[in-house]
Amino acid sequence: MELKVTTLKEREIYCVNPEEVPIVYNQVEQYFKYDVHLEENSIVFDVGANIGLFSFWITQHYSGIHIYAFEPIPLLYEALNKNFQHINAEHLKAFPFGLGQENATVTFAYHPYATAMSTGYPYTQQEQIDFQETILKNLPEPAQEKFKPKLDLFFQNTLVQCQLRKASEVIRENNISKIDLLKIDVEKAELDVMHGFTTEDWLKVQQLVVEIHNIDNRLNVIKSLLSQNGFNIIAIDQEEVFKGSNIYNLYASR
Known part of the structure; x- marks a missing residue:
């Protein structure tokens, strides 16, 4: 599948699905709640960057931010890298790998019709049913029948080989002295990402926003991990579309 080009905020954006772009972009604002903020020269880690819409949103609202x-996913990284060069190559750096608890090659389920759902932990049949029921329940009734066929498309996927690296190595190699905001949205791999940080690394992180799939009591496990590393849990909430599901956003700071 080749990349396409769409327009967002009067800028050309490389993407896989043009109709997915405004949906994902509008979700980005969810990360900047509960006084999560940036200042000039802040450093941001965008883990699970997709095509870079979180970073693009930041460049629309702040100046001088350094984003890693x-x-x-190779095709999504290609779009991310092109978008970074197009937006502001000086302060934005894209990496062709994800973060995990070990350096490894992992088989991902790549969802071409809903790229933001691509994951190293493929959805089980029951998870797919639960997800579809939740989304439909939270949509206005007139939109449910129209949207239902798209939900089936969302779960079509192909398997791709992807690289993961430990955050601690990236932090060391790039001489990162602080991370003003760590954003993690990695479709069920959030705890893996966090296990790639050492105690010393966590001291550098000032704010964190993470999407959590509450599997096997993961929400409480992550709350405990963050508390042990000196964070205050600001809030835990759910986006309207995920109400009643096991998907939460957690906000924490020092």
């Missing part, structure tokens, strides 16, 4: 973005 990580995307393991």
